[in-house]
Amino acid sequence: MSVDLPLSSRPDEPISPIGGPARYPxxxxxxxxxxxxxxxxxxxxxxxxxxxLLHLVQSQDGYLTRAGIAFCAxxxxxxxxxxxxxxxxxxxxxxSPTGRYLVGVCTNTLCAIMGGDAILETLREHLGVEPGETTxxxxxxxxxxxxxxxxxxxxxxxxxxxxxxxxxxxxxxxxVDGLRAGHTVAPTRGAPLxxxxxxxxxxxxxxxxxxxxxxxxxxxxSCAGLRVAREQGMR
Numbered sequence: 624m625s626v627d628l629p630l631s632s633r634p635d636e637p638i639s640p641i642g643g644p645a646r647y648p649x650x651x652x653x654x655x656x657x658x659x660x661x662x663x664x665x666x667x668x669x670x671x672x673x674x675x676l677l678h679l680v681q682s683q684d685g686y687l688t689r690a691g692i693a694f695c696a697x698x699x700x701x702x703x704x705x706x707x708x709x710x711x712x713x714x715x716x717x718x719s720p721t722g723r724y725l726v727g728v729c730t731n732t733l734c735a736i737m738g739g740d741a742i743l744e745t746l747r748e749h750l751g752v753e754p755g756e757t758t759x760x761x762x763x764x765x766x767x768x769x770x771x772x773x774x775x776x777x778x779x780x781x782x783x784x785x786x787x788x789x790x791x792x793x794x795x796x797x798x799v800d801g802l803r804a805g806h807t808v809a810p811t812r813g814a815p816l817x818x819x820x821x822x823x824x825x826x827x828x829x830x831x832x833x834x835x836x837x838x839x840x841x842x843x844x845s846c847a848g849l850r851v852a853r854e855q856g857m858r
Contacts, residue, residue, distance in 0.1 A: 641718055643688025659698045670699050675827045677716055682823035686717035722757045723818050724802050727768035727781040739778040745792035762803045775844035783822040785810035
């Protein structure tokens, strides 16, 4: 007896096949190849560099294109199908054009209990887009994200993977309004914000040009267990 199990994208996002340009201009390919060589050299087996290379090509157009898939395949001696299978498995690789800022709202258990669902609904109505869609001005892409290991600051909103902790529907609305207006918006902790394409280059393992502002990378809640352990002389 056989059973058909249809597979698709997450239920709150439209299905987007990989499209876009089929190949890069020669000068773009050359620049990407130089960066790819740096990345691939870090691994004993070239195909181990596939995930960072996917971030690299995502930095070119803000999403994965047929040209990016073909580039990764050529660099690593893989087929386009092998690269596509990996690219479509992970949700951090975009299959449609992404705005300057990718705004992700976590609605996993703790964030949902603390108001994550309300935040996502508020931003859907305020921005006039569904999760996975980009605003008409190309500034913001709204996304429904899975847990980002920041439960101690729930509910959390992430912008280009930087943390905005302890959010409310009102503060999240102010956050996206500030981004659309071009204001400088500082994450709760971590590095300053940069465009989504630059974030992708950083995730590829290339040099991060952002200055170290000295902002905390962990807060009191994250370090509570460690503090208690030290007070109790635990080793």
